Amino acid sequence: METQLRDGRTAVAAGRAPVVLLSGVASDSHTWNLVYLQLLIEELGYDVVNLGPCVPDEVLVEACRVQDPAMVVISSVNGHGYQDGLRVVGKLxxxxxxxxxxxxxxxxxGVSGEQSARNVERLVAAGFDAVFDDGGNGIAGFRDFVASVRAARRPMVENVETPA
Known part of the structure; x- marks a missing residue:
C-alpha cells in the first residue's frame, strides 16, 4: 500500500499484516535508528510505514489518519525526544x-542521558502507552511490548464460502 503525504513524501506498506507507523521526531535527522526499528518490527510480524527523520507533527498525524495503524512508534536519537514527544502525542x-x-x-x-522517572511519568500521562529510554528497559522491553500488542490483536477473518 502506498500513501502520498501532503509534504510530497510517499509512505509504503506491503502485505496484509497489521501496520505500524514508524517516525522520527520533527527535530531529529537520524535514520539508522529508524532502519533498525523497522527491521525489528517487521521481524515481529508487522508491515511498517517508515516516515523517516524530521517528520513534522502534522505529517505524522495525517499519515496516522490515512494508515489507521495498529501502533505508532516514535524514535529519537538527538536527545530532544522528551520535548518533541510531549508536543506530538497531544496532537495524535x-x-x-x-x-x-x-x-x-x-x-x-534527553540531552543529559536517561530520563527521570518523573519525566517518563509525564510522557505516559501525556498519552504514550510506553516509554523506552536509552537506559532502563531499552530494546528488550520494546520487543516485548510490540509482541504483546500483536498477540492482543484479533486475527483478521477472511470471507470464507461455506458449502450449500
Missing part, C-alpha cells in the same frame, strides 16, 4: 481515530 491523541491506538516513544529522550 486529539485525533479521534488514534485515541485507543498504542503510541510509544523511545531512544535518547
Amino acid at each position: 491523541r486529539a485525533c479521534e481515530r488514534l485515541v485507543a491506538t498504542p503510541v510509544v516513544i523511545g531512544g535518547k529522550l
